[in-house]
Amino acid sequence: MNRELYMETIIRLNCALDLERKAVGVKFLHTEEEYQLAAAKTITEPINYCVMVRLATQGRATKAIGNNLACLAGARALGLKEIDAYHRSGQNGKKLGLYNDMPTAKRTRDGMSYCDHQAFGIMVKPLEDYDSEPDVVIIVSTPYNIMRIVQGYSYYNGMQSNFKMTGNQAVCSESTAYPYLSNDINASLLCIGTRHQAGWSDHELAVGFPIGLFTKIVDGIMNTVNIMENNQKKEVIEKKLLANGIGELKIKYDFNYYR
Structure with a gap:
């Protein structure tokens, strides 16, 4: 990894x-040695994977093995716990009342993304804390910012026509496993479990994408600032760019495609 870039x-x-x-x-740790060397604090009491993500959004780095995770659905989606026949069949989703009938529960379960590897553990921390590349990037933010990220993606890749969302298993499956397995971006409306357990605000959504898309997505966001943003937002962006010594983008005021 070129850390400077x-x-x-x-x-x-x-x-x-x-x-x-x-x-x-987010980085999958495939061996015990990788896990021991990973620079993050081991979870000492069982918590949900989505709570680990929320802690990372607040600047805290954590790692866990499957037995550390309080939410077994998350552990299964991440490939830290084996999926048993009961859950694979869709029976659990039907029993919980998530779906009207078994065919719907089974079809939904078959369409959800579950990692098929058997990882030893997982690490979640702020992007800037990594010295080697993580596997997946997750951003939880406002609908406006998620829109801009998707627009940045679309600048180089066009339409992503395969978004997956059910309003269930939003952080583990929709925002982590699916981007990892598909090597593509996915947006998530989050789910009631993570909204209660991790405490996201009602106005927040999530987006996940593989690290290989990170640079191009950010380039796409930058390349669409002038045609997308209004003058007020452009002024804030320009001040931040100048404060950080970034002069690649010339801000054009009173200029965007919808005026």
Whole structure:
């Protein structure tokens, strides 16, 4: 990893968007040795994976194995716990009342993304804390900022026509496993479990994408500032760019595609 370029990309992201939370990196730790060497605090009491993500958005770095996670659905989605036949069949979703009938529960379960590896553990921490690349980037923010991230993606990649969302298993499956397995971006409306357990605000959404898309997404956001943003937002962005010594973007006021 070119750390200088990596850190500059994080700065550019934070200049272009008004993020109240830190962008998060997720890394699968496939061996016990990787886990022991990972620079993060081991979870001492069981918590949900989505809570680990929320802690990272607040600047805290944590790591966990499957037995550390209070939410077994999250552990299964991340490939830290084996999926049993009961859950694979959709019976659990039907029993919980998430779906009207078994065919719907089974079809939904089959469509959800569950990592098929058997990882030893997982690490979640702010993007800037990584010395080597994480696997997946997660950003939890306002609908406006998620829109701008998708627009940044679309600048180079066009339409993502395969968004997956059910309003369930939002952080573990929709925001982590699916971007990792598909090597593509996914937006999530979050879910009631993570909203209660991790305490996200009602106005927050999530987006996840593989680290390989990070630089191009941020480039896309930067390249669409002038045609997307209004003068008020442009003024804030320009001040942040100048404060960070980034002069690549010439801000054009009274200029955007919808005027």
